[in-house]
Amino acid sequence: PSGMGTTLTSARSLGRDLQITHVGDSRAYLLRAGRLHRLTKDHTYAQLLVDLGRLPSTDQADPRHRHILTNALGGSDREAKVDIDLMKLEDGDRVLLCSDGLTDMVDDPTIARMLTDAAGSQQACESLVQLALENGGRDNVTVIVAGYQLPHDA
Numbered sequence: 001p002s003g004m005g006t007t008l009t010s011a012r013s014l015g016r017d018l019q020i021t022h023v024g025d026s027r028a029y030l031l032r033a034g035r036l037h038r039l040t041k042d043h044t045y046a047q048l049l050v051d052l053g054r055l056p057s058t059d060q061a062d063p064r065h066r067h068i069l070t071n072a073l074g075g076s077d078r079e080a081k082v083d084i085d086l087m088k089l090e091d092g093d094r095v096l097l098c099s100d101g102l103t104d105m106v107d108d109p110t111i112a113r114m115l116t117d118a119a120g121s122q123q124a125c126e127s128l129v130q131l132a133l134e135n136g137g138r139d140n141v142t143v144i145v146a147g148y149q150l151p152h153d154a
Contacts, residue, residue: 011146115128
């Protein structure tokens with residue numbers, strides 16, 4: 001149908017380089033040394049209100065405002081504004097790509113704990129999806145986790 005849009009968050013790694021490409025309200029996170037770092041910024045009305053200083057955080061926004069996209073692929077705007085970031089990976093890093101179906105149902109501290117506790121990427125994905133569904137899972141829950149084992153430099 002006309003006017004429909006979608007979000008996109010992708011990661012591409014080549015050796016120690018990680019490129020994150022982002023449009024919309026899906027997210028990318030990095031777990032490094034037990035700390036969770038959010039790599040993307042939501043393209044939503046709620047985030048716009050935070051950026052303008054009208055709200056202290058998106059967590060305090062009206063839930064409806066957290067789902068109004070200000071940037072998406074497709075939809076009524078012909079040109080999306082794509083965020084592209086490049087960073088260096090370290091040995092032991094875990095990268096999480098996820099839809100808002102996860103982040104609406106599971107808070108960041110819990111995501112960090114589950115990524116830390118999981119034995120591998122598949123277990124992390126399954127545990128995160130299961131918890132989001134148990135917490136009410138009102139939207140699709142998409143989760144991808146990549147773990148990195150990199151050689152130590154001499």
